[in-house]
Amino acid sequence: MNSMAPSGAPRAPKIVARNVTKTYPTLAGSITALDDFSLDVAEGEFVCIVGPSGCGKSTFLRMLAGLEEISSGTIEIRPGSDPGKPLNSVVFQEYAIFPWKSVIENVAFGLRMRGIGHRERHETARYWLDRVGLGKFADYYPHQISGGMKQRVSIIRALANDPEVLLMDEPLGALDAQTRVVLQEELLRIWEETRKTVVYITHSLDEAVLLGDRVILMSAQPGRRLATFEIDLPRPRSIDAMNTPRFAEYRAGIWDQLSSEVIRAMELQQ
Amino acid sequence: MTEVAAKPVPVSTEPVPRSASQAADRRAILILAAAIVALNAVLAFVGLWIPFAWLAILASFVLVVMICERLGRMVPLRRRTAYERALAFGFPALVLLLWQFSAQMGLINPTWFPPPTRILAGLWDMTVRYDKFSQTSLIGRPWLIPEYFGRDGLAGVWTLLSESHVLATISRVMIGFVLGSIPGILLGVVMGVNQTVRLMLDTTLSAIYVLPKIAIFPIVMLIFADPFGEGPKILVVALAVFILMTINTMAGVRGIDRVYLMAGRNYGANGWQMMRHVIVPGAMPVIFAGLRIALGTAMIVIISVEFLRAKQGVGFITFYYWEVLNPEKMYAGLLVVMMLGVVLTYLLQWLQRRMMPWQR
Numbered sequence: 001m002n003s004m005a006p007s008g009a010p011r012a013p014k015i016v017a018r019n020v021t022k023t024y025p026t027l028a029g030s031i032t033a034l035d036d037f038s039l040d041v042a043e044g045e046f047v048c049i050v051g052p053s054g055c056g057k058s059t060f061l062r063m064l065a066g067l068e069e070i071s072s073g074t075i076e077i078r079p080g081s082d083p084g085k086p087l088n089s090v091v092f093q094e095y096a097i098f099p100w101k102s103v104i105e106n107v108a109f110g111l112r113m114r115g116i117g118h119r120e121r122h123e124t125a126r127y128w129l130d131r132v133g134l135g136k137f138a139d140y141y142p143h144q145i146s147g148g149m150k151q152r153v154s155i156i157r158a159l160a161n162d163p164e165v166l167l168m169d170e171p172l173g174a175l176d177a178q179t180r181v182v183l184q185e186e187l188l189r190i191w192e193e194t195r196k197t198v199v200y201i202t203h204s205l206d207e208a209v210l211l212g213d214r215v216i217l218m219s220a221q222p223g224r225r226l227a228t229f230e231i232d233l234p235r236p237r238s239i240d241a242m243n244t245p246r247f248a249e250y251r252a253g254i255w256d257q258l259s260s261e262v263i264r265a266m267e268l269q270q
Numbered sequence: 271m272t273e274v275a276a277k278p279v280p281v282s283t284e285p286v287p288r289s290a291s292q293a294a295d296r297r298a299i300l301i302l303a304a305a306i307v308a309l310n311a312v313l314a315f316v317g318l319w320i321p322f323a324w325l326a327i328l329a330s331f332v333l334v335v336m337i338c339e340r341l342g343r344m345v346p347l348r349r350r351t352a353y354e355r356a357l358a359f360g361f362p363a364l365v366l367l368l369w370q371f372s373a374q375m376g377l378i379n380p381t382w383f384p385p386p387t388r389i390l391a392g393l394w395d396m397t398v399r400y401d402k403f404s405q406t407s408l409i410g411r412p413w414l415i416p417e418y419f420g421r422d423g424l425a426g427v428w429t430l431l432s433e434s435h436v437l438a439t440i441s442r443v444m445i446g447f448v449l450g451s452i453p454g455i456l457l458g459v460v461m462g463v464n465q466t467v468r469l470m471l472d473t474t475l476s477a478i479y480v481l482p483k484i485a486i487f488p489i490v491m492l493i494f495a496d497p498f499g500e501g502p503k504i505l506v507v508a509l510a511v512f513i514l515m516t517i518n519t520m521a522g523v524r525g526i527d528r529v530y531l532m533a534g535r536n537y538g539a540n541g542w543q544m545m546r547h548v549i550v551p552g553a554m555p556v557i558f559a560g561l562r563i564a565l566g567t568a569m570i571v572i573i574s575v576e577f578l579r580a581k582q583g584v585g586f587i588t589f590y591y592w593e594v595l596n597p598e599k600m601y602a603g604l605l606v607v608m609m610l611g612v613v614l615t616y617l618l619q620w621l622q623r624r625m626m627p628w629q630r
């Protein structure tokens with residue numbers, strides 16, 4: 001499967017995942033969470049993954065990040081020219097911001113681990129906090145802020161770390177519809193500025209079409225690659241793109257295939 | 271917008287049903303109070319109070335609870351804290367009062383249950399007394415510090431402090447506690463992180479954990495050149511705390527949500543950073559819960575050891591006054607033990623607030 005950039009010019013792949021399979025051993029026998037999954041992501045590409053709940057999206061992302069053993073297959077993230085840059089940073093579905101660190105310490109965490117000095121890392125963290133409207137909450141502890149705020153902290157913890165590849169697992173999942181739209185725009189803007197390679201998991205088709213260069217649709221358990229949709233909307237995009245007929249077409253096309261898969265997934269779980 | 275929607279709904283400002291229920295509560299309180307008096311008076315009058323004492327006490331207690339619940343409903347919100355404090359301190363005060371009363375009336379044997387006033391008098395007597403034979407006093411006669419300091423300098427103060435039973439017990443507990451908890455926490459973290467070490471040690475530790483520490487005291491004594499000195503006493507305390515803290519810390523480390531470990535790793539923490547920024551703070555709530563239990567265990571161990579073999583210490587005097595049949599002072603000794611427990615627990619809570627600022 002050869003991935004093409006929306007412009008049509010082939011770019012060097014940043015992430016190469018080949019025939020990745022994941023089986024979990026359980027007491028009731030082994031579960032195949034992900035089956036023969038291959039994906040190439042080009043440098044600077046924004047790839048969205050959608051699929052029914054439990055199809056192995058988070059599992060795949062954790063394997064990309066090297067946080068989970070691969071049962072078979074290979075995954076490679078090509079390092080960039082700057083060896084000081086971290087290879088990947090994950091925005092976890094469960095936020096996973098540390099309850100024992102203040103908001104600003106959480107955001108500066110990756111920088112601190114890399115030995116960047118107090119002043120510099122706090123400056124960077126402040127910049128990102130201000131950008132997502134959390135400047136006033138820098139010294140709060142996570143239990144003192146709302147779920148949506150925690151999610152934002154988790155997103156900017158990854159952004160502040162400035163990695164080669166961003167791996168985001170439903171980063172806007174816990175947000176209300178209004179904040180979600182605002183942050184989608186913000187994410188678009190940030191991505192236009194940085195042009196990072198992004199793998200982005202979401203349940204929202206609107207979000208997938210709005211943000212992604214490509215949308216990968218996964219099948220219900222075991223997760224396989226069901227279809228790929230090239231989203232050929234012009235960049236830079238804004239939230240207004242959602243009102244165009246092209247957008248609606250893409251959305252309907254994906255939903256057509258996803259809905260039958262979701263029903264199949266629900267039948268599987270019974 | 272229609273007219274119907276704009277029409278304001280009338281809101282009554284007068285909490286009518288509330289005051290009605292308050293009147294009912296007030297009546298109920300009077301009735302319940304009367305019931306307590308009547309119940310006990312009737313039983314006493316027909317001479318059945320003593321054989322049915324436990325029943326009478328239980329019934330009275332239930333009635334008091336019912337009264338207090340109704341009182342609690344009548345307390346306005348801004349007086350709530352005061353009310354709660356009154357309950358927390360008032361009830362023990364009531365119990366003490368009843369104890370005093372029944373001891374004086376001869377309802378309970380004052381030889382074994384001396385009235386609280388006599389216990390307090392005993393405590394006062396112990397505090398001011400200096401035992402010339404054993405060269406000890408309860409708290410080391412701090413009022414003599416200026417005089418001794420003037421005469422012998424710091425050495426004089428030291429003489430005073432070292433005659434104190436309370437200080438002897440506190441220092442044994444604190445030294446043992448620190449010597450046991452720090453290695454315990456370290457080993458617990460290692461066992462929580464490393465499966466091999468855990469498999470090798472877990473069974474052994476569980477076996478030692480259930481062993482009463484006082485049972486290994488004789489062995490511990492043999493290890494030391496001076497079996498009657500401070501060494502063995504501190505070591506048993508340390509051992510008890512060590513085992514408990516190892517097991518507890520291990521559980522705390524194992525209980526850390528996997529996603530925090532993944533986040534730590536993903537954001538580049540190396541082994542040491544992982545310890546400092548993820549594992550230790552993640553296990554901290556369980557570690558402090560363990561320290562709290564360990565403090566109780568340390569008190570139990572030191573008091574038993576002092577019962578068994580010591581020439582000084584709160585446990586020693588408590589046991590001593592039991593041997594010489596002076597129950598007032600024996601109770602006073604127990605009182606000191608309890609006060610020590612409260613003070614040490616407060617210290618621990620202070621430390622916890624310092625070390626875990628993220629928990630309110």
Ligand SMILES: Nc1ncnc2c1ncn2[C@@H]1O[C@H](COP(=O)(O)OP(=O)(O)OP(=O)(O)O)[C@@H](O)[C@H]1O
Pocket residue numbers: 024025026031033052053054055056057058059060093221
């Ligand atoms: N540690 C584990 N042990 C056994 N099975 C697991 C484990 N982790 C995940 N699974 C299984 O793997 C499958 C995929 O899980 P995963 O979390 O990747 O789903 P997902 O696509 O992210 O779902 P969602 O959209 O709800 O987040 C699920 O069926 C789950 O039960």
Ligand SMILES: [Mg+2]
Pocket residue numbers: 057058059093169
């Ligand atoms: Mg998931």
